[in-house]
């Protein structure tokens with residue numbers, strides 16, 4: 001069975017999301033083909049070639065792919081689709097943008113956000129903000145999947161490198177044009193793959209307080225910083241830090257929720273963390289229902305104590 | 312722009328807790344409070360703002376769903392949409408089939424812009440807008456947090472994993488809304504009354520020549536795995552002791 005995985009990358013580094021999606025596909029295919037569509041993305045292809053479980057890397061290098069825009073990437077995937085039974089992408093903002101476009105043109109109903117591969121055509125996926133899990137079987141000729149990366153560990157790096165092959169670039173008149181970007185720069189680990197995440201909610205009260213309280217703690221724990229929607233909406237944290245149903249889904253070893261009530265939409269993004277710590281002054285806050293360790297109290301008092309105890 | 316089309320879905324209210332049927336056949340919606348999908352409400356608001364800025368002539372809303380989805384359409388009309396269409400069916404319609412129906416509606420209405428929600432909060436698919444754009448051969452800008460119409464092109468800011476990206480698109484185009492695109496207005500009572508008189512057309516999938524066959528077989532719907540009960544700790548140092556013992560810090 002041949003499987004194509006669309007790589008997630010920034011033209012320099014292959015994202016951890018790709019390695020995680022690859023390990024999900026390991027249950028279907030032990031020699032997955034990885035498609036790197038990018039511009040001057042040779043290093044990304046070389047990184048992909050070393051991942052365990054990769055049979056071949058297809059490199060489509062062209063300016064049209066520099067920003068991963070949906071029209072050219074979907075057309076490229078479509079041009080290769082004939083050779084594959086399964087086409088997948090990590091459920092990153094890029095994968096979610098591109099893959100449904102491919103699915104529609106193949107007349108296939110995509111399975112979004114796969115959290116478990118039951119068999120090559122049957123998958124588990126969360127619905128209703130994770131309030132239920134559906135077991136779905138694809139009846140289409142091809143199977144198109146986005147993989148929820150937090151549900152899988154990253155495939156390892158092997159000794160041998162799979163071959164890298166250049167693929168042709170389809171002609172097209174792509175109408176959407178890249179017009180700029182503001183990327184968040186952070187010296188903190190990446191939210192989606194960090195081992196520890198410290199998240200703040202509305203209780204932080206301002207962008208300054210958010211940074212003042214979460215920054216040092218995250219630094220001390222080598223943790224990524226996350227936020228609730230309320231904190232992001234209020235401008236305390238950048239939009240790409242939002243954890244939840246409509247933000248990022250994370251499942252670190254340790255998730256520390258500070259002043260977050262635990263609305264179902266937030267829980268959807270973190271309740272599969274291995275260990276959850278909640279600090280909230282309301283003892284009835286729903287976050288305590290999923291917390292392994294809960295402290296009822298004022299976070300502005302407890303976080304400094306926590307740092308002191310960590311030494 | 313002449314027409315902006317906004318597809319709106321009726322979903323379980325985001326504050327309600329879904330009940331998973333014990334026979335694993337799905338979610339029991341009987342007697343539950345239904346509402347307009349929050350992302351669709353944001354999409355309607357954005358279309359209305361474009362119209363109110365004089366950039367579009369009319370806003371048409373369309374829903375595919377049961378007869379009760381008229382309530383959702385009426386709500387969009389009360390917000391200020393001009394006309395509505397219900398494609399009535401009691402079947403579950405998957406995003407691919409929804410996109411095909413919407414393509415047919417686009418053929419009828421000839422909109423310059425379609426704004427959808429980025430995701431429906433029941434199926435959490437996040438597919439329909441992209442699929443519609445593909446079927447129409449139109450450009451797309453998903454997960455929009457800002458939309459401007461400048462010199463005949465749309466400038467759309469998108470929320471992406473690494474930050475924000477801006478795309479420039481010619482019309483016609485498909486946009487899907489993220490949460491921070493705007494804050495939808497509340498409907499005043501007179502507008503709700505007025506909305507009752509606005510045109511609402513009802514058709515069936517067959518009228519649009521679309522087969523709504525399902526491609527995904529739902530084998531089971533189950534509650535998520537529960538977490539084991541946690542403990543309360545009194546102090547930060549006690550917490551750190553426990554986390555150290557577990558090898559976490």
Ligand SMILES: Cc1cc2nc3c(=O)[nH]c(=O)nc-3n(C[C@H](O)[C@H](O)[C@H](O)COP(=O)(O)OP(=O)(O)OC[C@H]3O[C@@H](n4cnc5c(N)ncnc54)[C@H](O)[C@@H]3O)c2cc1C
Nearest residue numbers: 201202203228229230244245246247259260261266281299
């Ligand atoms: C369609 C939709 C999608 C959504 N998607 C998301 C999503 O992806 N992610 C997300 O997070 N939310 C999402 N939400 C929003 C969600 O419903 C909640 O509104 C949000 O998570 C609340 O954020 P919060 O917990 O920070 O704020 P609040 O609910 O206001 O909670 C603040 C908490 O802080 C506590 N507190 C206050 N002061 C202190 C103090 N000094 N010390 C300790 N505790 C204190 C309070 O007791 C309270 O529990 C979505 C909502 C909708 C409708």
Ligand SMILES: Nc1ncnc2c1ncn2[C@@H]1O[C@H](COP(=O)(O)O)[C@@H](O)[C@H]1O
Nearest residue numbers: 318319375427428430431436437438439
């Ligand atoms: N049954 C429907 N009727 C109208 N619009 C829909 C329907 N299903 C999906 N949509 C639109 O597609 C968006 C994304 O839905 P989904 O792809 O199911 O997550 C929604 O926010 C709506 O704008």
